[in-house]
Amino acid sequence: MMIKGAARIEINEVGPRDGLQIERAHVPTPDKIAFVDALSACGFARIEVTSFTSPKAIPALADAQEVMRGIQRRPGVVYTALVPNIRGLERARECAMDEINLVMSASETHNRANLRMTREQSLAQLLGILSAANTQPALPCNVSLSTVFGCPFEGEVNPEDVIRLARSVVDAGASGITLCDTTGMAYPSQVAEMCERVQEALPSTPLTIHLHNTRGMALANAIAAWQTGVTRFDAAAGGLGGCPYAPGASGNVSTEELVHMFQCMGIDTSVDLPALLAVVRGLPALVQRDFNLPLLAAGHRLHTHPAPAWLAERFPPDQLTAGNP
Amino acid sequence: MMIKGAARIEINEVGPRDGLQIERAHVPTPDKIAFVDALSACGFARIEVTSFTSPKAIPALADAQEVMRGIQRRPGVVYTALVPNIRGLERARECAMDEINLVMSASETHNRANLRMTREQSLAQLLGILSAANTQPALPCNVSLSTVFGCPFEGEVNPEDVIRLARSVVDAGASGITLCDTTGMAYPSQVAEMCERVQEALPSTPLTIHLHNTRGMALANAIAAWQTGVTRFDAAAGGLGGCPYAPGASGNVSTEELVHMFQCMGIDTSVDLPALLAVVRGLPALVQRDFNLPLLAAGHRLHTHPAPAWLAERFPPDQLTAGNP
Numbered sequence: 001m002m003i004k005g006a007a008r009i010e011i012n013e014v015g016p017r018d019g020l021q022i023e024r025a026h027v028p029t030p031d032k033i034a035f036v037d038a039l040s041a042c043g044f045a046r047i048e049v050t051s052f053t054s055p056k057a058i059p060a061l062a063d064a065q066e067v068m069r070g071i072q073r074r075p076g077v078v079y080t081a082l083v084p085n086i087r088g089l090e091r092a093r094e095c096a097m098d099e100i101n102l103v104m105s106a107s108e109t110h111n112r113a114n115l116r117m118t119r120e121q122s123l124a125q126l127l128g129i130l131s132a133a134n135t136q137p138a139l140p141c142n143v144s145l146s147t148v149f150g151c152p153f154e155g156e157v158n159p160e161d162v163i164r165l166a167r168s169v170v171d172a173g174a175s176g177i178t179l180c181d182t183t184g185m186a187y188p189s190q191v192a193e194m195c196e197r198v199q200e201a202l203p204s205t206p207l208t209i210h211l212h213n214t215r216g217m218a219l220a221n222a223i224a225a226w227q228t229g230v231t232r233f234d235a236a237a238g239g240l241g242g243c244p245y246a247p248g249a250s251g252n253v254s255t256e257e258l259v260h261m262f263q264c265m266g267i268d269t270s271v272d273l274p275a276l277l278a279v280v281r282g283l284p285a286l287v288q289r290d291f292n293l294p295l296l297a298a299g300h301r302l303h304t305h306p307a308p309a310w311l312a313e314r315f316p317p318d319q320l321t322a323g324n325p
Numbered sequence: 326m327m328i329k330g331a332a333r334i335e336i337n338e339v340g341p342r343d344g345l346q347i348e349r350a351h352v353p354t355p356d357k358i359a360f361v362d363a364l365s366a367c368g369f370a371r372i373e374v375t376s377f378t379s380p381k382a383i384p385a386l387a388d389a390q391e392v393m394r395g396i397q398r399r400p401g402v403v404y405t406a407l408v409p410n411i412r413g414l415e416r417a418r419e420c421a422m423d424e425i426n427l428v429m430s431a432s433e434t435h436n437r438a439n440l441r442m443t444r445e446q447s448l449a450q451l452l453g454i455l456s457a458a459n460t461q462p463a464l465p466c467n468v469s470l471s472t473v474f475g476c477p478f479e480g481e482v483n484p485e486d487v488i489r490l491a492r493s494v495v496d497a498g499a500s501g502i503t504l505c506d507t508t509g510m511a512y513p514s515q516v517a518e519m520c521e522r523v524q525e526a527l528p529s530t531p532l533t534i535h536l537h538n539t540r541g542m543a544l545a546n547a548i549a550a551w552q553t554g555v556t557r558f559d560a561a562a563g564g565l566g567g568c569p570y571a572p573g574a575s576g577n578v579s580t581e582e583l584v585h586m587f588q589c590m591g592i593d594t595s596v597d598l599p600a601l602l603a604v605v606r607g608l609p610a611l612v613q614r615d616f617n618l619p620l621l622a623a624g625h626r627l628h629t630h631p632a633p634a635w636l637a638e639r640f641p642p643d644q645l646t647a648g649n650p
Contacts, residue, residue, distance in 0.1 A: 002517045002521070002549070002552045002553050003513050003514045003517045003549055003552070109632050109636070112632075112636050112639070112640055113632060113633050113636060116639065118640065150626055150627070151629075152629060152630050153629055153630060153631070153632045154629065155627045155629050156627070184623065184626075185626040185627075186626075187586055187589035187590055187626065188328050188548050188586070188590065189328040189589075189590040189591070190589070190590075192327045192328045196327070213541070213619075214619065214623045215582060215585060215586075215619065215620050215623055215626060216538070216543070216544050216579065216582040216586070216619060216620065217544050217582075217586055218541070219541050219542050219544065219545040220544040220545040220547070220548050220586065222545070223513050223545050223548065223549070224327070224328055224548070227327045227328070228327050250619060250622075250623070254541065257540060257541040257542075260540060261512055261513070261540075261541070261542055261545065264512035264514075264515070265512055265513065265514040265515075266514070292617065294538075294539065294540065294541060294575060295540050295541065297575075298509065298539045298540055298575070301475055301509075301510040301511075301512065301540060302475070302480045302481070302510075304476075304477060304478055304479065304480050305477050305478060306478070307434050307437075307438060307478045308438050311434070311437055311438060314437070314441065315437055315443065
């Protein structure tokens, strides 16, 4: 069999942060808490719950601390949150986060558009946060690099820039690196090549891949990453999320489709798919809009349907065993 | 690089047959002819134009002969059509088809539901058509096996049944075999394993894979097949198609997404993607309904967007070259 990879993967459910941050609907704090609690019961390795960003920048997540204080933290689940600056780090410490996630872009123009800083400025800020986070008690810091597989403004991104940035933050104490396909520009051979290069450059740093399904390739890219040894995947329930700077871009890889695919392949995801699908069923009500949920519509691949009633009449029972081709 | 396969693939565009046969809207014959002519200009290796089925069974394709007579046949394109019986073969010969496609299911219940025959009866009928088609002048016959990767009524399908059926029709003169994931139940490791087994069993028979995107895995499955050496893919422009016996099932793998992915990987598909996207843009009008066309919405991965206007003001030009991280 040609398709090989690790027998076990870990999923970081990013829907509560990456998904809800761009929804237009106001999601009340108790509903967010219930969403995260329901996700906690699904068996995820990690949940990115919220973002300790300025409420002015992302009003949808202004209740970050209330949400963190309201959820039931399940042993074994790593609760993480996005942190953009030192003030955010302080708020994360107040909430006793298990881990935080820092972010900057691999491409200059996207970094300027998204973070309003040059990459140089963002990197300096990240190094400052890493330094503060690594003073006792140390708080593990993952760094997510956006636009690794392409920039919606610049096009191709230089893999050398990605390696150099990843190395800089790992040298400064980052506990992990996430390669983000922010606007769904990645394709399988590129994903495989980039994942191999980063793993070669930083062999002892856990590597996560963050995929979007903009051009239909999210699951193909996930397999490509997994074939190179990647075992950590970001995903959002229902495929929530997107990017405001990329018109037409659809959301994150859908968690349920990622889990379903790997489970079909016999890979342990630790996620309870029926429980997750029950959460997904509630998403349109949570975010107050309709959206496509293909796996929910179709069901598990082995969810069978009753045969048409006329079959029994047309094919009498004695014929039922006759059909060995 | 872990992701390897053939440098060149061939695409069989099945939209005019597999797509239009289940559309509710009446598509006038001249519109079908224009659709096929536009596809011919895109560079496909093969186009499945229509079905020589009884007009009672599939009224939407009752104009099969008019369509075949009306299209401009482009040298180099193989024009094929579905043929269910000897009468269909006669009509196909009258239309001077380059190739025909026969079909039966790998699972008993789906065969009964879809073709109203046992597999034994269907196989006997196929062998009769193959025998007649191989009398001079011989007409190449591909055989498509449905539900190879799972049956919506029975669940798992025995790979031995698939191999046995494939061997029977190849022994009887079939010029190629298509493994069909009729209701999108296939997953990548299964696709790789099945493709390898069929290629081992029938090493000199061209193998095509026919995928559906019901559960998001179509492109991942395409890569899995390609990694085992498969170079022929069925696909439908806009992801048209589906299966009336599988509620919730979405359509075929979208041709534009398949072409886009392989082209990104440097694989020669022979298809002109901008020309294809122009055809796809016309599909909602052709079939008189709206549907999701993600690649059309997002554009090619290197279709970049202008940076926000405020960037130039915020970052004066002398800073523009400063950002090497």
